[in-house]
Amino acid sequence: MRVCKLLFGIVLIVLLAKVPVLGQKERTQYPPFLSNSFFSINLGYIQFPFSSDALTPGYTAENIKVYHTAIRVNLGHQFNKHLTAQISYMRPFEWVHYENINGDDSRHSVWMNLGTASLKYRQPVAKKFSVYAETGLAIVTRGGFKTDTYAVNDATYPTIMLGTGLHYHLSNNWDLLASFVYSPPNNKEFQPETYLLTGGFSYYFRPLSEEKVKKSNESPYIFQRNLFQIGYTTNALGFGPNRFFTHRRGYFGIPIFWEGNVYVQDGLTIAYQRNIFRGYKIFSFDLGGSFSYIRTEINHDKSIALSIYPVAKFWFLRTKGADFYACYSVPGPTFISRRYMDDLDTGGKFTFQDFMGIGGMVGQQRHLNFEIKIVHYSNGNVLPYNEGVAVPLTFCLGYAY
DSSP states (O other): OHHHHHHHHHHHHHHHHTOOOTTOSSOOSOOTTTTTEEEEEEEEEEEOOOOGGGSOTTOOEEEEEOOOEEEEEEEEEEOSSSEEEEEEEEEESSOEEEEEETTOOOEEEEEEEEEEEEEEEEEEOSSSEEEEEEEEEEEEEEEOEESSSEEEOOEEEEEEEEEEEEEEEOSSSEEEEEEEEEEOOBTTTTBOOEEEEEEEEEEEOOOOOHHHHHHHHTOOSOOOSEEEEEEEEEOTTOSHHHHHTSOBTTBOOOSSSOOOSEEEEEEEEEEEEEEEEEOSSSEEEEEEEEEEEEEESSSOOEEEEEEEEEEEEEEEEEOSSEEEEEEEEEEEEEEESOSEETTEEOOOSEEEEEEEEEEEEETTTTOEEEEEEEEEEEOTTSSSOOOOEEEEEEEEEEEEO
16 A cells, blocks of 8 residues: 555656646746736734633633634635635634633633635725625634533534725735625534634735846746755754744744644655746745655654645855755645544644755756755644644755756
8 A cells, every 4th residue: 555655656746747837938927827816914803702602511611711813814816807716714823712611720722713715806996996895615613622521612614704805006016905804603513703804915926027037038047947856854853943933832933834743753755846937046936746754753653645835945045056045835735644643633634734944956057956844744723633743854865957
């Protein structure tokens, strides 16, 4: 069975290597799927009035704390000046807490988030202003808690979402926006209604001008089209980098990545990346596929992960003999062969792969590659269980052409 999975992973990488770059000769114009696409980051206020109604019979709480600071992240595509499709992820920064359940003098968290797929109709009302209406499907996911038995049950269910908002057009690429989202209550799951009021920005990948494309085409810097890598993972140097880039209680960290509760001891990775866009000097964007084998620290549980992922590279140093970059990838849809690792429930066999690292291309034609990265697997709380997998330093060697 493992041999079959290995062969499947190799076939996946080979097929990805044969994908054409959508008719682009120089890769200096955005491909069609990226052109007029956008991402948005929004911060604001969330209200979901959790109460004792969510407790199962026989349980009481001395206090219930609902925290209201929230984030909404959108990825989408604008078809024309009126119609947009997008997917969104919404959650509070801090989970709801039920305190002193049946006198246990403890604090218990109930986490909840919404994943949505929606259509927006946008109507200009002034030179720089437009209003919009939004509707679509929402998946509400709640992770409860138990003492002897479940005091608040887990829940995952589909529902509708309704929204409205205002765009302020800053430039061809940037919008400021204010938005309001509503999701109705679900009495069967004892889930209250959700209101979310946020403000933020959107960045649009507009087709580049002929001048910018021409400048990038004349770039003296090398962006190889294909990259094959082999990597080895080891916990010999610990999980310091994973924790440094994660906000976790008890550790100082920069909150731009994630750690996890399942710790990997070692592993192997085979990966392929295909460059689909390059700028003049600093930025490039790839699509990749990987086959990974990991083994956990405690029970030495073995698992296979097959991933497809985007990766952004920022080339921060160019020298005569080598070029150096920082890379960041999120979220790569992944099949992972084992759900329970080190007796922890990671949620399911569908998950996401994220990684970040630094690397370089060496040689006159930049054929030789090295890279050091940390990796994280989790389902992003779209399932009630999400322990997350922390993969320590992975050392990669590669060949580019």
